[in-house]
Amino acid sequence: MVVTAHPLASVVGADILRRGGNAIDAAVAVQFALAVVYPDAGNIGGGGFLVLRQHDGTLNTLDYREKAPSAAHRDMYLNGQGEVIENLSYKGHLAVGVPGTVDGMVQAHATYGRLPWAQLVQPAVLLADRGFPLTKKEAKKLNEQRKDFIRYNSQSPDFILKDRWRPGDTLHLKDLARTLERIRDQGRAGFYEGQTADLIVAEMKRGTGIITKEDLAAYRAVWRKPVTGQVGDYRVISMPPPSSGGIALIQLLTIAQDYPLQDWGWNTVKSAHLMIEAERRVYADRAKHFGDADFYEVPVKGLLDTTYIKSRMQGYSPKKATSSKEVSAGVPPLPEGPNTTHYAIVDPEGNAVSVTTTLNSSFGSKVFVGGAGFLLNNEMDDFSIKPGYPNSYGLVGEEANAIAPSKRMLSSMTPTILEKDGKLFMVIGAMGGSTIITTVYQIIQNVTRYGFTMQGAVSAGRFHHQWKPNWVLSEWGALGFGTGAGLWLKGHKIVPKYGGIGRAAGILVLPNGQLEGGADPRGDDAAAGF
Ligand code: GLY
Numbered sequence: 001m002v003v004t005a006h007p008l009a010s011v012v013g014a015d016i017l018r019r020g021g022n023a024i025d026a027a028v029a030v031q032f033a034l035a036v037v038y039p040d041a042g043n044i045g046g047g048g049f050l051v052l053r054q055h056d057g058t059l060n061t062l063d064y065r066e067k068a069p070s071a072a073h074r075d076m077y078l079n080g081q082g083e084v085i086e087n088l089s090y091k092g093h094l095a096v097g098v099p100g101t102v103d104g105m106v107q108a109h110a111t112y113g114r115l116p117w118a119q120l121v122q123p124a125v126l127l128a129d130r131g132f133p134l135t136k137k138e139a140k141k142l143n144e145q146r147k148d149f150i151r152y153n154s155q156s157p158d159f160i161l162k163d164r165w166r167p168g169d170t171l172h173l174k175d176l177a178r179t180l181e182r183i184r185d186q187g188r189a190g191f192y193e194g195q196t197a198d199l200i201v202a203e204m205k206r207g208t209g210i211i212t213k214e215d216l217a218a219y220r221a222v223w224r225k226p227v228t229g230q231v232g233d234y235r236v237i238s239m240p241p242p243s244s245g246g247i248a249l250i251q252l253l254t255i256a257q258d259y260p261l262q263d264w265g266w267n268t269v270k271s272a273h274l275m276i277e278a279e280r281r282v283y284a285d286r287a288k289h290f291g292d293a294d295f296y297e298v299p300v301k302g303l304l305d306t307t308y309i310k311s312r313m314q315g316y317s318p319k320k321a322t323s324s325k326e327v328s329a330g331v332p333p334l335p336e337g338p339n340t341t342h343y344a345i346v347d348p349e350g351n352a353v354s355v356t357t358t359l360n361s362s363f364g365s366k367v368f369v370g371g372a373g374f375l376l377n378n379e380m381d382d383f384s385i386k387p388g389y390p391n392s393y394g395l396v397g398e399e400a401n402a403i404a405p406s407k408r409m410l411s412s413m414t415p416t417i418l419e420k421d422g423k424l425f426m427v428i429g430a431m432g433g434s435t436i437i438t439t440v441y442q443i444i445q446n447v448t449r450y451g452f453t454m455q456g457a458v459s460a461g462r463f464h465h466q467w468k469p470n471w472v473l474s475e476w477g478a479l480g481f482g483t484g485a486g487l488w489l490k491g492h493k494i495v496p497k498y499g500g501i502g503r504a505a506g507i508l509v510l511p512n513g514q515l516e517g518g519a520d521p522r523g524d525d526a527a528a529g530f
Pocket of ligand 1: 340358359360361379382410411412413433434
């Protein structure tokens with residue numbers, strides 16, 4: 001089964017499985033297909049994280065997160081007075097980190113793939129070359145972005161060929177098709193060297209970008225040991241730094257374990273209050289302690305220490321909200337030695353892959369590589385560009401996540417796999433910036449504590465707290481009038497979030513071994529399988 005943000009990408013992945021490909025083969029094909037049919041977040045100009053659990057229980061994770069260019073420096077988004085220059089880290093050429101996706105896919109395939117590389121890239125080539133029909137949601141988004149696409153590009157991208165896209169219009173992406181052909185035929189070199197690299201560097205020069213040929217040549221994805229935690233009957237397997245997601249998720253699930261959420265009921269005042277108060281404390285830790293562990297000593301073991309995690313709830317009152325001003329990061333036991341789209345795949349052998357991949361915000365920096373037809377990320381905004389200054393998700397950070405050359409920016413992406421009794425139980429993850437962690441958290445709780453189906457758990461309403469700002473974001477109706485009023489009486493400020501919180505993709509292994517997909521109704525998401 002394959003669950004992705006776009007029906008065509010799900011079909012591409014399921015077809016690869018049918019032809020004898022394994023979960024990694026399908027993941028590679030889906031990644032490239034999403035770069036065509038779901039350009040908001042599917043990408044070759046961005047990055048991501050992949051969590052793998054093979055059918056024999058062997059684990060691995062792949063970090064293909066973007067890196068700061070070598071000419072990047074701590075104060076690159078500040079003016080002479082030390083003030084943040086608005087939007088510089090968020091839109092345009094200077095917002096772009098060195099892309100990691102193509103090297104990530106090459107490495108994933110070289111290590112675990114079964115089918116030939118070209119066969120996995122070819123569906124994306126065909127979709128880009130022959131064109132594909134726009135869904136209603138995609139047509140609307142392209143129309144909304146038109147102004148920015150014109151503003152940030154001197155060479156007109158295919159996305160503005162029509163003044164106004166309508167559902168069912170066919171979008172052809174000819175330049176992207178040629179780039180994908182180079183990747184298909186030359187692998188890594190088809191992106192990080194030669195014509196594509198030349199086009200990326202030329203695009204940088206047309207704007208104020210700083211990515212060089214050397215930066216591209218030096219980019220390498222990294223295999224990392226997953227973070228794991230036993231929470232009740234479930235073993236949680238997720239992404240280590242530079243993602244904050246895995247550790248934060250384990251912290252949230254561990255805290256909730258001490259409270260009878262299932263007796264309190266789903267999204268009641270009692271259970272929502274507990275979850276919000278836990279989120280407040282976990283995100284305070286995130287702001288202080290999390291960054292790229294290759295550059296900053298993230299106290300991973302300390303942050304995952306059960307006694308430490310439980311100590312974070314000191315000061316928690318079931319009666320009233322704690323003010324975020326009274327909550328700061330904890331001091332985890334120190335240190336051990338030197339030390340946004342999601343897709344879920346399970347193949348017929350039981351190998352499972354959980355991938356979250358992104359350009360950061362929708363359509364990234366809005367910059368297309370002229371002549372190469374793909375969008376570049378705006379991942380630099382995920383760094384802490386000034387201590388305490390909120391990024392586009394309102395997240396704040398400190399030294400741990402300061403900009404440095406070749407450093408990876410902190411992420412909230414939380415591709416996760418759950419085991420129960422040593423067997424594969426769930427593959428889950430989400431898009432949604434800072435809300436990814438709490439989205440994955442609530443979905444896991446929905447299934448493991450409240451008995452929801454996979455689809456029910458993904459569809460159910462969600463809420464979110466991230467320490468700062470001091471409010472609870474809530475989807476319309478997620479908390480209901482009674483719960484909203486009850487939380488307000490405890491001192492929580494509830495802010496409605498129109499358009500949804502996070503978008504998730506999940507697969508649950510049912511007791512009889514069948515797979516149940518959860519595709520998010522907030523988007524065009526779809527499950528495909530056989
Ligand atoms: N760009 C969103 C994240 O990585 O958290």
